[in-house]
Amino acid sequence: MVVFLAxxxxxxxxxxxxxxxxxxxxxFETVRRRRADPREAGSYRVVGDVNPRQFLDAxxxxxxxxxxxxxxxxxxxxxxxxxxxxxxxxxxxLLVGWHQDDTHDELGPVHLQVNESSAAVAHHAAQFVDAHPxxxxxxxxxxxxxxxxxxxxxxxxxxxLDTSSxxxx
Numbered sequence: 001m002v003v004f005l006a007x008x009x010x011x012x013x014x015x016x017x018x019x020x021x022x023x024x025x026x027x028f029e030t031v032r033r034r035r036a037d038p039r040e041a042g043s044y045r046v047v048g049d050v051n052p053r054q055f056l057d058a059x060x061x062x063x064x065x066x067x068x069x070x071x072x073x074x075x076x077x078x079x080x081x082x083x084x085x086x087x088x089x090x091x092x093x094l095l096v097g098w099h100q101d102d103t104h105d106e107l108g109p110v111h112l113q114v115n116e117s118s119a120a121v122a123h124h125a126a127q128f129v130d131a132h133p134x135x136x137x138x139x140x141x142x143x144x145x146x147x148x149x150x151x152x153x154x155x156x157x158x159x160x161l162d163t164s165s166x167x168x169x
Contacts, residue, residue: 013074017044024048042073056145063091072133085140093117096147114158122160143167
């Protein structure tokens with residue numbers, strides 16, 4: 001377990017995203033920091049390409065390419081950072097991700113979302129983690145396999161999440 005004792009008030013966006021890139025470097029095939037697109041909140045995203053069969057330890061997993069995208073927005077109107085930690089499978093047009101932002105207020109500050117292509121198919125409240133962003137990344141990476149396997153499928157399309165999954169609690 002990694003413990004981060006940094007002062008969150010002194011975080012700088014580029015430096016934080018560089019530290020996330022360094023953290024992912026040992027586990028993902030290629031990792032890069034990029035500027036966020038105009039439609040995305042925050043300044044940066046860290047993108048890591050991965051073989052899901054290896055990462056998920058599932059030899060029969062139906063696809064062989066995926067990526068993770070992580071972004072933080074540090075200065076928000078709320079007393080905590082916003083973030084987006086997404087698992088993306090382009091081949092199946094799947095996105096599974098935790099979003100701590102100002103959308104879906106009825107679900108609380110953080111939710112787990114499933115998208116097919118650009119359309120959301122499910123939103124569920126998820127546990128709020130009040131910690132340094134690097135600690136949040138560690139916790140979410142530890143739960144990522146559970147989140148991916150919690151996706152429910154029907155006729156080859158994602159339709160939601162298994163609500164008994166521990167990633168929702």
